[in-house]
Amino acid sequence: MAFAPYQNIVGSDGIHVELLTPGDNVDIKSIMLTNIHATADATVSLSIVKLSAGASTSSAQETYYIIHTVAIPADTSLYLDQSDILSFDNSASGYSLYITVGSSDTVDVLIKNRI
DSSP: OOOOSEEEEEGGGOSEEEEEOTTOOOOEEEEEEEEOOSSSOEEEEEEEEEOOTTOOGGGOSEEEEEEEEEEEOTTEEEEEOOHHHHOOOOSTTSOEEEEEEOTTOEEEEEEEEOO
16 A cells, blocks of 8 residues: 555444555654544544564554544544654554544544655
């Protein structure tokens, strides 16, 4: 998967979505998560995951949460810009970045790459 800085994550399409794959070599400056639902909170987790060879996300070798089951109110954004928190090894042998949302949630994700 090529790095896509703008994504619309719909829970009914898949609640655990890979945003960055190992080898994307993205140095994240900031991430904005926006709940685009007008009346309901969105439950969001953001994690970095390292898979062992042939493993799936359900049998991940290592998982570390940046945020875990955070409720983002309707029509609200959460802006993450702590570079020491968002910095991780995204090389070919490094970590993926995953978002997990509730099955009825819709969240826009904007990732700004440090250039």
